[in-house]
Amino acid sequence: MCWKPRRGTTARRRRASTRPSAEGRSTRTRTSTWAASTRRTRARTSRPCARAWPPTRPCCTTSPTTRRPATRARPCCACSASSAVPWSIWPASRRATRSGPRPWPSAARITRGGASARRPTGRRSGCSGDRTSRKGTSSPSCPRWQPTAGRIWRYACWGRLYEGEKRLDEARAVLEEAARARPIAVEVLLDLARVAHKGRDYRGALGYLAHARDLKAGDARIHFFFGMVCVDLDLGVEAYNSLKEAVRLEPDNAAFNYALGATALHRRFPGEAIPYFRKYSELKPEDPRGSMGVGIAAYKSGDFATARAELAKAAAHGETAAGAYYFLARMARDENDLEEALRLARKAIEAKPDYSDPYVELGLLHLRKRELDKAEQALRRCLELDPDNYLGNFHLLMLYERTKDPRQDAQAQRFEEIKRRHEQKAEEFLRLIEVRPY
Numbered sequence: 001m002c003w004k005p006r007r008g009t010t011a012r013r014r015r016a017s018t019r020p021s022a023e024g025r026s027t028r029t030r031t032s033t034w035a036a037s038t039r040r041t042r043a044r045t046s047r048p049c050a051r052a053w054p055p056t057r058p059c060c061t062t063s064p065t066t067r068r069p070a071t072r073a074r075p076c077c078a079c080s081a082s083s084a085v086p087w088s089i090w091p092a093s094r095r096a097t098r099s100g101p102r103p104w105p106s107a108a109r110i111t112r113g114g115a116s117a118r119r120p121t122g123r124r125s126g127c128s129g130d131r132t133s134r135k136g137t138s139s140p141s142c143p144r145w146q147p148t149a150g151r152i153w154r155y156a157c158w159g160r161l162y163e164g165e166k167r168l169d170e171a172r173a174v175l176e177e178a179a180r181a182r183p184i185a186v187e188v189l190l191d192l193a194r195v196a197h198k199g200r201d202y203r204g205a206l207g208y209l210a211h212a213r214d215l216k217a218g219d220a221r222i223h224f225f226f227g228m229v230c231v232d233l234d235l236g237v238e239a240y241n242s243l244k245e246a247v248r249l250e251p252d253n254a255a256f257n258y259a260l261g262a263t264a265l266h267r268r269f270p271g272e273a274i275p276y277f278r279k280y281s282e283l284k285p286e287d288p289r290g291s292m293g294v295g296i297a298a299y300k301s302g303d304f305a306t307a308r309a310e311l312a313k314a315a316a317h318g319e320t321a322a323g324a325y326y327f328l329a330r331m332a333r334d335e336n337d338l339e340e341a342l343r344l345a346r347k348a349i350e351a352k353p354d355y356s357d358p359y360v361e362l363g364l365l366h367l368r369k370r371e372l373d374k375a376e377q378a379l380r381r382c383l384e385l386d387p388d389n390y391l392g393n394f395h396l397l398m399l400y401e402r403t404k405d406p407r408q409d410a411q412a413q414r415f416e417e418i419k420r421r422h423e424q425k426a427e428e429f430l431r432l433i434e435v436r437p438y
Contacts (some may be wrong), residue, residue: 001286018278025373030379034138035330047406050084073184082286084231085193094398099202101110112307117278123150135404138178150152152178152181152185154187155174155175155177155178155188156175156178156187156188156191156412158171158174159171159172159175159178159191159195160191161173162174162193163194163195168195169199170199171195172192172195172196172199175188175191175195176192179192184211186212186216188220189208189209189211189212189215190208190209190212190221190222190225192208193208193209193212193225193229194225196208197232199227202229202232202233203233205229206230206233209222209225209226209229210226213226218249219249220245220246220247220249220253220256221246221252222244223242223243223245223246223249224243224246224255224256224259226238226242227239227240227241227242227243227246227259227263228243228259230242231259231263236263236266236267239263240260240263240264240267243256243259243260243263244260246260247260247276251279252283253331253340254279254280254283254284257276257277257279257280258276258277258280258289258290258293259275259282260276261273261276261277261280261293261297262293263287264276264297265293265296265300266299269301270296270300270301271297271298271300271301271303272297273293273297274294274297274298274301276291276293277290277294277297278290278294280293281294283315287312287320288313288314288316288319288320289320290310290318291310291311291313291314291320292310292314292320292323292324294310295307295309295310295311295313295314295324295327296311296323296327298310299311299327299331304331304334304335307327307331308328308331310323311327311328312324312328315325315328318351321347321351321352322348322349322351322352322355323348323355324360325344325345325347325348325351325358326348326355326357326358326361328344329342329345329348329358329361329365330361332344333361333364333365333368338365338368338369341361341365342365345358345361345362345365346358346362348361349362354385355385356382356385356386356389356392357382357389357391359378359381359382359390359392360379360389360391360395361398362378363375363376363377363378363379363382363392363395363399364391364395365375366378367398367399369397372402372403375395375399376396376399379392379395379396379399380396383396388418388421390418390419390422393411393414393415393418394415396411397411397415398411
């Protein structure tokens with residue numbers, strides 16, 4: 001183990017100690033006394049440097065009572081001079097932590113090239129400063145350029161602490177420094193993707209996840225996270241493929257099955273979602289969302305018998321009652337049972353008054369019964385809750401055209417704008433992308 005050399009006499013004092021004079025003898029006495037005191041103090045207080053903990057290379061010592069950054073301490077080699085970790089997150093002693101924990105480092109000091117980073121000189125023995133000066137030598141590599149496992153783990157801990165404090169920029173900077181290690185840790189990439197996703201940098205999150213997926217293709221968590229980020233970006237095909245791979249790797253994961261079923265509902269054949277929602281219901285029988293998903297997929301596939309049975313189960317629970325009554329009302333309207341459809345639509349509104357879709361259904365039913373005032377009132381209420389509701393704007397335009405309302409032109413322009421955005425979103429949902437993580 002390479003320990004920091006003791007602070008002995010300097011060359012000037014050694015020369016002075018060899019002079020055969022009284023002044024030299026007194027200098028020699030003072031120097032030896034000072035050196036002995038220093039050795040006793042260092043024997044009591046020295047320990048391996050915390051910046052490389054676990055001490056795989058205890059190349060220097062620091063006093064446990066010091067509260068100065070390690071970059072200001074007297075280095076024993078070039079790597080300690082260029083250390084980017086100014087503080088230790090482990091307490092050195094009771095005396096050091098009596099007044100509370102040590103502060104966290106700032107992201108500027110941790111990131112490579114910060115204001116406090118100093119270039120290694122390689123002048124001290126035991127470690128060379130850069131890669132080129134180590135050619136042909138047997139000295140170990142400097143942790144500044146090849147971080148140890150302990151240092152990577154410490155960066156990851158700092159990043160998670162910053163993330164918990166909602167300091168996302170600093171968390172990302174620290175985790176980026178941890179990601180410089182080779183081989184790169186997949187967990188660090190997942191942390192980076194999570195921080196980027198919280199910061200709404202969805203494309204950056206996809207880059208981290210694509211890199212992690214290349215390194216560990218058999219990890220279902222990565223495919224699931226990638227698929228959910230694709231959903232945020234309206235990339236339906238990519239989301240479906242990633243979630244399907246996640247379900248293939250972990251078929252008994254309830255969250256994976258539900259996410260894949262919800263994504264499959266928006267595809268050309270919604271019946272693909274039924275097996276995944278059924279699997280979710282088997283894994284979580286107490287959750288009514290499984291029955292709700294099966295009922296919606298069966299309704300969109302034209303299987304009204306299955307849809308009615310499953311939606312009736314979902315209507316018995318408060319959290320899914322509004323959606324279940326809404327689709328039951330649509331089913332009754334498709335079967336030309338307008339009175340039953342009106343009753344179910346009103347029950348959906350009672351279950352959740354701020355749900356806009358039942359107002360569309362209610363307005364359409366009043367429109368079919370030629371109750372134009374009630375129809376306009378229901379459609380207006382829908383657009384108050386959701387101004388960009390596609391069906392609400394469409395049926396209101398139909399009502400204005402039927403009644404020759406002067407607001408027809410303005411509503412037509414409004415509907416064309418919403419229709420264009422709707423078509424653009426549908427095209428993006430079918431778009432494929434290429435993610436280059438490197």
